[in-house]
Amino acid sequence: xxxxxxxxxxxxxRQGDNTLVLGxxxxxxxxxxxxxxxxxxLANTALDLIGQTxxxxxxxxxxxxxxxxxxDLAFLRDPYDFRNVLMMEVPNEDFGRTLMRQFLFDAxxxxxxxxxxNSTNQRVSEIAAKSLKEALYHLERSRETVIALxxxxxxxxxxxxxxxDYLWPYTGELFGEDTTDQAMSAQGIxxxxxxxxxxxxxxxxxxxxxxxxxxxxSDFAHSGGRTGFRxxxxxxxxxATMQTLQRSYPGAxx
Amino acid sequence: xxxEQTVTSAxxxxxxxxxxxxxxxxxxxxxLGIIRYVDVDSELVxxxxxxxxxxxxxxxxxxxxxxxxxxxxxxxxxxxxxxIAPAWTTDWLSEKGRARLEEYxxxxxxxxxxxxRCPHCQSVKVDKVSQFGSTPCKAQWRCQxxxxxxxxxxxx
Numbered sequence: 001x002x003x004x005x006x007x008x009x010x011x012x013x014r015q016g017d018n019t020l021v022l023g024x025x026x027x028x029x030x031x032x033x034x035x036x037x038x039x040x041x042l043a044n045t046a047l048d049l050i051g052q053t054x055x056x057x058x059x060x061x062x063x064x065x066x067x068x069x070x071x072d073l074a075f076l077r078d079p080y081d082f083r084n085v086l087m088m089e090v091p092n093e094d095f096g097r098t099l100m101r102q103f104l105f106d107a108x109x110x111x112x113x114x115x116x117x118n119s120t121n122q123r124v125s126e127i128a129a130k131s132l133k134e135a136l137y138h139l140e141r142s143r144e145t146v147i148a149l150x151x152x153x154x155x156x157x158x159x160x161x162x163x164x165d166y167l168w169p170y171t172g173e174l175f176g177e178d179t180t181d182q183a184m185s186a187q188g189i190x191x192x193x194x195x196x197x198x199x200x201x202x203x204x205x206x207x208x209x210x211x212x213x214x215x216x217x218s219d220f221a222h223s224g225g226r227t228g229f230r231x232x233x234x235x236x237x238x239x240a241t242m243q244t245l246q247r248s249y250p251g252a253x254x
Numbered sequence: 255x256x257x258e259q260t261v262t263s264a265x266x267x268x269x270x271x272x273x274x275x276x277x278x279x280x281x282x283x284x285x286l287g288i289i290r291y292v293d294v295d296s297e298l299v300x301x302x303x304x305x306x307x308x309x310x311x312x313x314x315x316x317x318x319x320x321x322x323x324x325x326x327x328x329x330x331x332x333x334x335x336x337x338i339a340p341a342w343t344t345d346w347l348s349e350k351g352r353a354r355l356e357e358y359x360x361x362x363x364x365x366x367x368x369x370x371r372c373p374h375c376q377s378v379k380v381d382k383v384s385q386f387g388s389t390p391c392k393a394q395w396r397c398q399x400x401x402x403x404x405x406x407x408x409x410x
Contacts (some may be wrong), residue, residue: 037384037394045384051309055338126339130308131343133410141385 172221287346
């Protein structure tokens, strides 16, 4: 396998694993959302993310060339094979953290997918264009909800500030730059994510000022997810639940 | 039964009109705008569909319904392809489809981003309840006059 193919595969796994892990986390709300409308919104968001995962991991499986499918990649890989950023895998905690994480991710995903539409790789550009429509819609809701909760009661503001403080150190990993990012950029497949940091910061800062929230100043960033070097302990637990059926009954279908 | 040599793409389009959207049965898959191409090449009938939302669970049912309908009409050599680009847009809903949605109680999509009026009483005083609804393609709204809740077909 040439180095070039490896980088494309890594890149595709990063895209698909972000949407897969966030999609699964979001689906954990199904049936227990704080209100019927929010429950439905969370389930629909999860569904969009899993749909996008099928596109990214489907292409990743083709590029890998080992006769595996998107399902095989989702259900039969171990935690260290996953390439999602760590922010996706931390537990939902409460509705506030779930929506704050969604917003921090959506605010990255919208400019990111917008750029990927111009990818020299036609498949990447097609998947990005399809996903962008959904991401724009998600951003509209996550942004509104973060503002409503920040600018809500004293209690909701306090909890949103605490969740922002908790999640902030996880956002830096979205803007990583390594040999895969450089290879994708050199081939015109994707820009280096760090180039989007200013656009992202402007977008989130504007919402935080409307929400009476303050982003921490520290640039410290947890990392290790998108390279697979070190995931948090949460991913293994999440996958144990998500993968149990395929692990216990390999090849089961219905 | 029709001999496959005589099948035209126009006929296939006609037959597909009989395949309803499984979640909104008043409109056909053709009205929904998800049938992109029909190619007939001697014995092979190729139908290209595009998903509405990337994770829409109705897509596999739609593919099955298309196969069932066309095989009932005698098409045995069918190739169904999924194409995601250009991405589906609500602009592809047919005029007939839009009218049927409204009759059924679902407000059709509007570029302005919200329903034009209540599909039950036609009042223009409507409120958004939630950006999401009973299927990926709909949102929940309500009418301030007749007080009925209704689905709005999201505009994308």
